[in-house]
Amino acid sequence: MSGLVDAAAAMMRMSSQRIDNAALNVANVSTPGYKRQVRSSAAANELFDATLARMRVDLRDGKLTETSRPFDLAISGDGFFALRAGERIVYSRQGAFTLDRDGHLASPQGYILQQRGGGDLTIDARAATVSADGTVLDGTRPIGRVAVVRARGADDLVAIDGGVFAIAEEAAETIDTPLVRAGALEASNVSLGDEMVGMMGAMRSAETGARLIQVYDELLGKAITAFGQAAR
Known part of the structure; x- marks a missing residue:
């Protein structure tokens, strides 16, 4: 069960990082020559190891x-x-x-x-x-x-x-x-539409992580209640 909590915590950390990145990009949408920053992962499954996420710079030309x-x-x-x-x-x-x-x-x-x-x-x-x-x-x-x-x-x-x-x-x-x-x-190569889509996806991921922790807490509470009743 602890793996479930670790996975949920990793999802929430990654979501927070992506929201921060999106906010930084949006703040620089009018900065000449600014290059969009994104989070990438060196691992195929970043869900269980958010520490593997790395910053990547999108070097595509701006207009x-x-x-x-x-x-x-x-x-x-x-x-x-x-x-x-x-x-x-x-x-x-x-x-x-x-x-x-x-x-x-x-x-x-x-x-x-x-x-x-x-x-x-x-x-x-x-x-x-x-x-x-x-x-x-x-x-x-x-x-x-x-x-x-x-x-x-x-x-x-x-x-x-x-x-x-x-x-x-x-x-x-x-x-x-x-x-x-x-x-x-x-011009900056930031697309406001892309950043908004990415931010909404990150928020949904954070909500999923929070829901997993809530489910874990509920299951743990039920298990404690069940053990307490069995011990009587």
């Missing part, structure tokens, strides 16, 4: 939206922008950059866009443009190139949150011919 702002950048297809966050390099497809006082392109979090080959990308001309291969032009003069990087393998990409990732230095590969869209942003 591109034109903004006409020259330093809003979006990547079509594979790749991430390399960004300096303090002393470390992180990776993201959130391309809403603004030119700061030092001539750096900064993300909304304050992360600094990196140039191909390493180092902060510095722009000394506010009229600069970004071409499709990531080259930054002052008129016709190249003054830098945006670094676009991918992970060597799926396991080399580690989610910090839904829009920012870490890649080990030895597993980061520079894309030679990226496709960068200036004046556009990639």
Whole structure:
């Protein structure tokens, strides 16, 4: 009977995790470049071992939206922008950059866009443009190139949150011919309909788990009553 309680508790834990994930995704439905987070399982039967559930990031492209702002950048297809966050390099497809006082392109979090080959990308001309291969032009003069990087393998990409990732230095590969869209942003790939369906399924699973525990409690009570009567 204890296995029944364990299974019910696992169902309720998994349901709680999935509801939390859905809430996080819905909260970021308008965040450019956000990637939907889901729970997956390494086991065929996650019912009895919720600890095997793992976070997975849905890397499908979001829809591109034109903004006409020259330093809003979006990547079509594979790749991430390399960004300096303090002393470390992180990776993201959130391309809403603004030119700061030092001539750096900064993300909304304050992360600094990196140039191909390493180092902060510095722009000394506010009229600069970004071409499709990531080259930054002052008129016709190249003054830098945006670094676009991918992970060597799926396991080399580690989610910090839904829009920012870490890649080990030895597993980061520079894309030679990226496709960068200036004046556009990639939208979140969250579908509100999918999240609502998933949340309702998780709530039904939680209700089933709670019902199993209630049935166990009722059976245990009956068994105690029966033993007590037999002992008289």
